Amino acid sequence: MDKQQIAKLKSEGFLAQQQQGYFSVRVVTNVGNMDSRNMEKLSEIAEKYGRGYMGFTTRLCVEIPWIKEEDIDNVKQELKDAGMRHGGTGKRVRPIVPCKGTVCTHGIIDTQGICMKLHEKYFAMELPAKLKIGAVGCPNNCAKASLNDIGFMGQAYVKIDREKCKNCKLCVGACKTKAIEYVENKTEINRDKCLNCLVCSKTCPFGAITVETAGVALFIGGRFGRQWQIGRRVDRIFKVDEIEEVTGKIIDYFKENAKDGERLALMIERIGWDKVQKDLFG
Secondary structure: OOOHHHHHHOOOOOOEEEOOEEEEEEEOOEEEOOOHOOOEEEEEEEHHHHHOOEEEEEOOHHHHHHHHEEHHHHHHHHHOOOOEEEOOOOOOOOOOOOOOOOOOOOOOHHHHHHHHHHHHHHHOEEEEEEEEEEEEOOOOOOHHHHHOOOEEEEEEEEOOOOOOOOOOOOHHOOOOOOOOEEEEEEEEEEEOOOOOOOOOHHOOOOOEEEEEEEEEEEEEEOOOOOEEEEEEEEEEEHHHHHHHHHHHHHHHHHHHHHOOOOOOOHHHHHHHHHHHHHHHOO
């Protein structure tokens, strides 16, 4: 098999192993989720064509190694018949990664639902370079939203109802960043320290701390790897129902302005953050 054939297979999610003649196939999940029937099918494929095991990638794909070159077409057909998709590599939108914010007690936003919509609309779209999207439900940032090209983080700005507040100090003890302070016999929020995580509101037994504004923070231009970079945070909070539109706007801008092979972070560095932010959001 020549280099061109290997490159084509890689673009389809079949990656050549360091062991000659063997490939690992990457199977795309529903943003990290898969039903039990599909899991059983993948187990069957791993037993039949691999070595009876599978692993999971950092972008929540299932990877089955030790596929022989002569078995690749059979694996493709079995995955197709089961309604599953192999791929997730190349110069395109990569598998979209959410945290478990939908069910997690810390979750502020429906990360799974949001990313499923983004997956259906943008996954595998061809671009000048690979582009990674992630969403986290709160500032705990478990799925590292700020290390994606486009990252969303759930945010909840709270306020204190003085009539309901009993100054019990439970929220003071619950706040990990010490943003809730007891000053001159009353509870105050230090906005400079607050991460908008909603823990204080969930802790309050009297309903005195309520959400004033909820939405997402947006990070652009993050990346991991040899030359890692934290994404820049846009100077505003977005509503959840703006996420699809905002993502599309960034992708279109990337397609129009990036050079071939240039990651979003490098494009921003070349054009300038102030100009990029102004072009995108005014």
